[in-house]
Every structure is written in C-alpha cells, then in structure tokens.
Amino acid sequence: xxxxxxxxxxxxxxxxxxxxxxxxxxxxxxxxxxxxxxxxxxxxxxxxxxxxxxxxxxxxxxxxxxxxxxxxxxxxxxxxxxxxxxxxxxxxxxxxxxxxxxxxxxxxxxxxxxxxxxxxxxxxxxxxxxxxxxxxxxxxxxxxxxxxxxxxxxxxxxxxxxxxxxxxxxxxxxxxxxxxxxxxxxxxxxxxxxxxxxxxxxxxxxxxxxxxxxxxxxxxxxxxxxxxxxxxxxxxxxxxxxxxxxxxxxxxxxxxxxxxxxxxxxxxxxxxxxxxxxxxxxxxxxxxxxxxxxxxxxxxxxxxxxxxxxxxxxxxxxxxxxxxxxxxxxxxxxxxxxxxxxxxxxxxxxxxxxxxxxxxxxxxxxxxxxxxxxxxxxxxxxxxxxxxxxxxxxxxxxxxxxxxxxxxxxxxxxxxxxxxxxxxxxxxxxxxxxxxxxxxxxxxxxxxxxxxxxxxxxxxxx
Numbered sequence: 001x002x003x004x005x006x007x008x009x010x011x012x013x014x015x016x017x018x019x020x021x022x023x024x025x026x027x028x029x030x031x032x033x034x035x036x037x038x039x040x041x042x043x044x045x046x047x048x049x050x051x052x053x054x055x056x057x058x059x060x061x062x063x064x065x066x067x068x069x070x071x072x073x074x075x076x077x078x079x080x081x082x083x084x085x086x087x088x089x090x091x092x093x094x095x096x097x098x099x100x101x102x103x104x105x106x107x108x109x110x111x112x113x114x115x116x117x118x119x120x121x122x123x124x125x126x127x128x129x130x131x132x133x134x135x136x137x138x139x140x141x142x143x144x145x146x147x148x149x150x151x152x153x154x155x156x157x158x159x160x161x162x163x164x165x166x167x168x169x170x171x172x173x174x175x176x177x178x179x180x181x182x183x184x185x186x187x188x189x190x191x192x193x194x195x196x197x198x199x200x201x202x203x204x205x206x207x208x209x210x211x212x213x214x215x216x217x218x219x220x221x222x223x224x225x226x227x228x229x230x231x232x233x234x235x236x237x238x239x240x241x242x243x244x245x246x247x248x249x250x251x252x253x254x255x256x257x258x259x260x261x262x263x264x265x266x267x268x269x270x271x272x273x274x275x276x277x278x279x280x281x282x283x284x285x286x287x288x289x290x291x292x293x294x295x296x297x298x299x300x301x302x303x304x305x306x307x308x309x310x311x312x313x314x315x316x317x318x319x320x321x322x323x324x325x326x327x328x329x330x331x332x333x334x335x336x337x338x339x340x341x342x343x344x345x346x347x348x349x350x351x352x353x354x355x356x357x358x359x360x361x362x363x364x365x366x367x368x369x370x371x372x373x374x375x376x377x378x379x380x381x382x383x384x385x386x387x388x389x390x391x392x393x394x395x396x397x398x399x400x401x402x403x404x405x406x407x408x409x410x411x412x413x414x415x416x417x418x419x420x421x422x423x424x425x426x427x428x429x430x431x432x433x434x435x436x437x438x439x440x441x442x443x444x445x446x447x448x449x450x451x452x453x454x455x456x457x458x459x460x461x462x
Contacts, residue, residue: 028062033144036435041177055435085448089120095385103344112345119441126445134449142230145191149237152176156240174240185246188238193417199227201410245428253417260413324368326360331367334376342379370426403454
C-alpha cells in the first residue's frame with residue numbers, strides 16, 4: 001500500500017495562528033523582521049546609545065515569546081532534529097570559529113561570528129515549531145521588505161536624500177532605512193523572487209479551481225493580490241535604489257526562477273530565452289530608458305578596463321566604481337599576507353589602514369565584494385567552506401522540486417532565486433549587514449521546513 005503525505009490541500013491551511021497571530025511568537029518574529037532594519041537609521045539619528053540595539057531587543061522579545069509558548073504547550077525546548085540545513089550551518093560556524101585565533105580584534109570577530117550562530121538558531125527552532133504555518137514565515141518576510149520599500153519610494157520621490165544621491169533630475173536614490181542605496185537594493189532584490197513565485201502559485205491554484213468548479217476561492221484571490229502588491233512594491237523600490245549590483249542580481253535570479261518553476265525544464269529554458277531575446281531586442285532598438293542603459297554600460301566598462309586603480313583619476317561619474325575597486329585591491333593584499341585562515345571575521349575594517357591605497361582612507365566596513373572580503377577575513381579555507389555551504393543549500397533547494405504541493409514547490413523555486421541573488425549581488429556588496437542576517441536565517445528555516453516535508457513524503461511513498 002502506498003501512503004502519500006500531502007502537506008497542504010488546495011485551500012491553504014492557516015490553522016489557529018490565523019485567529020491568534022497577535023498572541024503567538026510569529027507576531028514577535030514579524031515585528032523583528034520589519035523593525036530590525038531600522039538599526040542603521042537609529043545608529044545615525046539617535047541622540048543616545050541604547051544598551052541594546054533594536055535587533056537585539058526584538059530578538060530577546062521573540063525568543064522569550066517562543067520559550068513561553070514551548071513551556072505552555074509542554075514541548076521540549078532542546079529537541080534536536082537531523083536537519084541538513086542545520087548541520088551545514090553548524091559546520092560553517094565551526095570553520096569560522098578558527099578565526100578567533102588569528103583575529104586582530106576579537107570583538108569584531110565575535111560580532112560577525114554570532115550572526116552565523118543566530119542564523120543557526122533560527123533554523124533550529126523554526127524548523128521545530130513551524131510546520132503547517134510556514135506561510136506565516138513567508139508573509140513576515142514580505143511584509144518587512146514591503147515596509148522598507150515604502151520608505152525607499154518616499155525617499156525617491158523627494159522625501160529626503162543627499163545631493164550626491166540625486167538621479168533623473170529631481171529624484172533621490174532610494175535607501176530605505178539602510179542609509180545607503182546598495183544594501184537597500186539588495187534587500188529588495190533578495191525577497192522579490194518569493195513575491196513573484198507566491199503570486200504565480202496562487203494564479204495556478206485559482207485557474208485549477210476555476211477549471212474544476214467554475215468558482216474562485218476568495219482567500220486565494222486575496223493572497224494573489226497581496227503577493228502581487230508586494231512584488232510591485234519591491235520591484236519599484238529595486239529600480240529606485242539605482243543599484244547596478246541589485247539589478248544584475250535580480251536579472252539572474254529572475255532567469256533562475258523562470259527556468260526552474262515549470263515542471264519541465266525545457267519549457268523553463270524556452271521562456272527564459274524568449275524573455276532574454278526580447279530584452280536584448282529592446283536594448284539594441286534603443287527602446288529601453290537611456291538613463292538605465294548608461295548606468296549599466298558605464299559600470300561594466302570601468303570594471304572590465306581598470307585593473308589597478310593606483311594613480312587612476314576619478315570623477316563623479318566613476319567614483320563609486322573606482323572606490324569599490326580600491327577596496328577590492330586592499331582585500332587581495334590582506335589575503336596575500338594571510339592566505340589560509342585570514343584576518344578573522346570582521347577584521348577587514350580593523351586592519352584596512354595597513355593595506356589601503358592612497359586617496360582611499362575610509363574603510364566602508366567591508367570590501368564591497370563578499371568573496372574577496374571572505375578571502376581576506378577567513379582565508380582560502382573559509383572561502384571554500386562558504387562556497388561549499390551555498391552549493392549544498394542550492395542542492396537541497398533543488399530537491400524540493402519533488403514536493404507534492406504546487407504552492408510549496410513554487411516557493412522553493414523562489415528560494416532558489418533568493419540564493420542566486422545572494423550569489424550575484426555578493427560580487428558587489430555584503431548582504432549580511434543592517435540585521436539582514438535575520439531575514440537570511442528565516443529564509444533558511446523556511447527551506448528546512450519544506451525540505452522535511454518533501455523528505456517525509458518521499459519516505460512514505462517508498
């Protein structure tokens with residue numbers, strides 16, 4: 001006899017949290033994800049320094065709510081589960097712990113290392129406590145991005161901004177609560193694939209119900225509208241950030257989603273090639289906005305033609321690119337002196353003064369290339385571990401294509417788009433800033449839940 005476990009029926013199972021969400025840890029988690037990106041804004045605008053950052057305070061609130069709920073339900077607090085995502089995070093955290101012995105500043109190393117431990121903690125407890133309610137994780141993530149997108153669009157249309165951020169005549173580059181456009185654009189691009197695949201999954205379900213019963217599920221229609229609104233907000237804010245790295249990351253993640261979302265990869269490849277050909281045709285025909293075309297081509301030219309920025313003259317139109325290349329060179333010099341174990345996590349900024357190029361005094365916090373930054377701070381061993389970690393995450397996400405529920409499968413392919421976005425945008429920036437590691441941790445926890453569902457289904461079918 002064959003038994004199939006189906007994690008979701010045609011109608012979404014929201015369960016008890018739909019009525020009592022304000023009283024559950026999921027509400028505290030949503031508050032954490034929405035408000036944690038205020039860290040940079042508070043740090044620059046607050047007149048006093050609070051004892052805890054907003055992310056730390058909200059994290060304690062969430063963990064307290066979760067612990068009280070587990071105790072009230074008489075569930076084990078320290079339960080363990082053989083979860084490959086959890087094991088992968090534990091492994092990479094162990095590799096990064098080696099940097100404690102080589103760090104010039106132990107506090108800087110600890111600050112960065114704790115980010116990986118917190119992501120591990122999210123995967124551990126969310127994968128245990130969230131099963132049927134995994135959609136709430138998705139909504140909390142999208143609400144947090146949509147809230148910041150509204151702030152970014154307000155800035156773009158003249159809400160605030162500095163003179164060097166003026167674009168298109170009278171607009172400002174959107175930076176949300178991040179203080180800088182590039183990480184803000186990274187936040188928008190990171191979660192846009194989930195909004196897109198969530199909307200596609202609801203469209204598919206509505207079309208199937210209409211064919212079968214000639215009626216439309218009102219809840220699914222509301223979900224489609226919510227996903228669609230989130231996608232439009234995030235996409236508009238992504239464009240308004242004027243971040244070339246974010247645009248490139250979005251293009252690659254969109255291609256990945258288009259290819260993997262259909263069950264037959266041939267259809268996915270055909271669709272992606274058709275859209276790429278259309279975009280290329282619009283580019284060659286000169287139909288695309290000149291401002292966007294110039295923004296992309298000038299950056300590509302500078303990155304390809306400039307190999308060594310020592311002595312290179314810089315102007316307002318190439319300053320950002322030359323500055324980034326100068327920090328890349330500093331990271332390479334650091335890695336040359338510490339090839340195996342690096343300087344220690346978080347120590348790029350600490351030791352930047354020793355390796356910086358003339359005219360580039362500000363450390364900017366990191367190398368604006370995560371791979372070079374990782375090579376400088378964790379050495380070849382750390383960079384290899386980091387690469388293996390994400391390759392493993394890609395493989396585990398790909399396995400969820402076998403999930404029996406179409407909605408869960410679509411969200412998994414959206415996660416594949418998220419990982420692709422991180423891989424591309426990391427060439428130009430660091431996404432583990434301004435508390436975004438909380439969001440990445442929740443994304444990995446969502447993957448852990450869907451992976452367990454798929455594994456259980458395949459085990460029972462066997």
